[in-house]
Amino acid sequence: MGLAAAVEELRTLILSFHPIIVMETVEEERVQQVLQTLAPTIPLPLFEWSVTRGLVRLPCAVGRALHGTTEPLLALGNMAEYTVEAIFCLQDFVPHLSEPQVARKLRELARQFSQTRSTIVLTGATVTLPAELQDYAVRYTLPGADTQELRQMVKAVLTSLKDKQPVKIDLQPWQMEELLRALQGMTLNQARQALAHAILVDGALSAADIPRILERKAQAIHAEGLLEYYPVTEPRTALGGFQRLKQWMQRAQMGFTPEAKALNLPLPKGILLVGVQGCGKSLAAKAIAQEWGMPLVKLDVGRLYDKYVGESEKNLRRALLLAGSLAPVVLWVDELEKAVGGGNDTDTGVSQRFLGTLLTWMQEKTQPVFIVATANDLTPLPPELLRKGRFDEIFFVDLPDEAERERIWQIHLHHRKQDPAQLDLPALVNASEGFSGAEIEQVVVAGLYRALYLQKPLDTALLLAELQQTIPLSVSRREEITHLRRFAQGRFTPVH
Missing domain, CATH: 3.40.50.300 (P-loop containing nucleotide triphosphate hydrolases)
Incomplete structure (x- = not known):
C-alpha cells in the first residue's frame, strides 16, 4: 500500500467525524507529505504544531507561527476558537497530557470536533493516551514506503548527488527492482541514507551496492529490537534428515x-x-x-x-x-x-x-x-x-534415527575440520542413540576442547567418553518426551 491509499483511508476517517487520529511513527516527513496531499482533497486547511515552533499553517510559506502557541494549552485554546474546520497535526504532544489542564482541554476539543470535520492528528514514536481520551481516538498505521515511493526517492538522491559529483549508474532493470526490494522495510529516511552511503563508497550505483544496503537494513531492524534479520547471503545451513x-x-x-x-x-x-x-x-x-x-x-x-x-x-x-x-x-x-x-x-x-x-x-x-x-x-x-x-x-x-545421527555426526565433524573417516562412526552413531542433534554437536565441541587440552588429535575414545558423561534430554526428561510422542502420533506429519 502506497501513499495514495494512505491518503484515501485518512480522508475516510476525517469525513466520518473522527476527532483524534493517532499515528505512531518517527517518519514526520511522510506524515506531513500525506496530510499536505490529503488536505486539498476535502478541502481543509492544515496546521502543524511543535513545542519549538508553535502552531503553523502549512505549507510554511503561508505564514509564521501564531503568537504564543508554543504553550500546549494556548495552542489548544487557539484551535478551539478557530472558526473554520481544519486538520491540526500535533507532533510529540503526548508528554504534555500529563498536565491535567492540557488533558482536559484536549478532551473538550475532541468532543467539539466530533460534531465537525476538524481533526487532530497526534504523531510520535509512542503515543499513549489517557483513558478518558481513548474513546475519541482512532489509531492509524502509516504504511511503509512502497516501490513507487522508493523509486522516486532513488531518483531524488541521484539528482542531488549528481549536482556535487558524477555518479555512474550500472544497473539492469531487474537489478533496479532487486535494489528497491532491498530498500523496503526501512523508513524512507533510513533508505535514503543507506542508498546515499552505498553510492558514495565508489561513486556509482551498481548491483554491488545491494549487499551494502541489505547490511544497513539488518542493522536498522536489529536496532528496532522486534525482529532479527538474516539476509539471503547468510552461510548455508546443513540440515541432517528431515x-x-x-x-x-x-x-x-x-x-x-x-x-x-x-x-x-x-x-x-x-x-x-x-x-x-x-x-x-x-x-x-x-x-x-x-x-x-x-x-x-x-x-x-x-x-x-x-x-x-x-x-x-x-x-x-x-x-x-x-x-x-x-x-x-x-x-x-x-x-x-x-x-x-x-x-x-x-x-x-x-x-x-x-x-x-x-x-x-x-x-x-x-x-x-x-x-x-x-x-x-x-x-x-x-x-x-x-x-x-x-x-x-x-x-x-522427533529424536534422530540411526541414519540421521550418522549424517549429523558428519555435518558437525566436517564443520570443525575433522575427517569422519578417521573415526569409528558406527560406534559413535550407536552410542548416541537418544541424543538430539544439538547434544551431538556439544559432544563434538567438548571432545575437541578435551583434545586441545591433552594436545592430541580428536579420536573415537574421546568422543565416546564425552557421550558417556552426557545425560541427554531423552533420559532426564523421559516422561515429557514420551507424552509428547504419544500426543503427536497420528496427529502431525513426522519430518523424517
Whole structure:
C-alpha cells in the first residue's frame, strides 16, 4: 500500500467525524507529505504544531507561527476558537497530557470536533493516551514506503548527488527492482541514507551496492529490537534428515511461481514445527529461507512478551507490519507457546489478545510472508491454533534415527575440520542413540576442547567418553518426551 491509499483511508476517517487520529511513527516527513496531499482533497486547511515552533499553517510559506502557541494549552485554546474546520497535526504532544489542564482541554476539543470535520492528528514514536481520551481516538498505521515511493526517492538522491559529483549508474532493470526490494522495510529516511552511503563508497550505483544496503537494513531492524534479520547471503545451513519436510518444501515453493498465480492458487501460509528440543526446528527455519532464496526474520515472541508487558500487542502488530514490508520473506516465530499459552497469574489476558492479533493477521495477510513457527511444548497451545487451515502443515520433529545421527555426526565433524573417516562412526552413531542433534554437536565441541587440552588429535575414545558423561534430554526428561510422542502420533506429519 502506497501513499495514495494512505491518503484515501485518512480522508475516510476525517469525513466520518473522527476527532483524534493517532499515528505512531518517527517518519514526520511522510506524515506531513500525506496530510499536505490529503488536505486539498476535502478541502481543509492544515496546521502543524511543535513545542519549538508553535502552531503553523502549512505549507510554511503561508505564514509564521501564531503568537504564543508554543504553550500546549494556548495552542489548544487557539484551535478551539478557530472558526473554520481544519486538520491540526500535533507532533510529540503526548508528554504534555500529563498536565491535567492540557488533558482536559484536549478532551473538550475532541468532543467539539466530533460534531465537525476538524481533526487532530497526534504523531510520535509512542503515543499513549489517557483513558478518558481513548474513546475519541482512532489509531492509524502509516504504511511503509512502497516501490513507487522508493523509486522516486532513488531518483531524488541521484539528482542531488549528481549536482556535487558524477555518479555512474550500472544497473539492469531487474537489478533496479532487486535494489528497491532491498530498500523496503526501512523508513524512507533510513533508505535514503543507506542508498546515499552505498553510492558514495565508489561513486556509482551498481548491483554491488545491494549487499551494502541489505547490511544497513539488518542493522536498522536489529536496532528496532522486534525482529532479527538474516539476509539471503547468510552461510548455508546443513540440515541432517528431515526428508519429508524437504520434499514438502520443494512442492510448496511452487506456490510462489507465476504458474501458481495464473491458476489462482493461494500463497503458501506456513508450517508449525513441534517436537523435542535441540532436534533441528530452528535449523529447519533457516534452511527453508535459504532453499527458497528469501531473507529470514526471527520473531522471538517469548522475549517480546516478557519485555513489553502491557504493550505486547502493539509490538506484535509493528513486527508483523515490518515483516510484511520485507516480503517475500520467511518469518520465523520462535517458541510460539510462550506467547499464546498464557495460564499464569501475571498474564492478565495478554496471551489471548496476542493470539487474536496473530490469528487475524495470519487470516488476512496478502503479502508473501511464509511463517515457520516452532514450539517445544504442545500443552499450552490453544486448539484454534492447531486446527486445519491455520498452517499448511504441522510437522513433528522427533529424536534422530540411526541414519540421521550418522549424517549429523558428519555435518558437525566436517564443520570443525575433522575427517569422519578417521573415526569409528558406527560406534559413535550407536552410542548416541537418544541424543538430539544439538547434544551431538556439544559432544563434538567438548571432545575437541578435551583434545586441545591433552594436545592430541580428536579420536573415537574421546568422543565416546564425552557421550558417556552426557545425560541427554531423552533420559532426564523421559516422561515429557514420551507424552509428547504419544500426543503427536497420528496427529502431525513426522519430518523424517
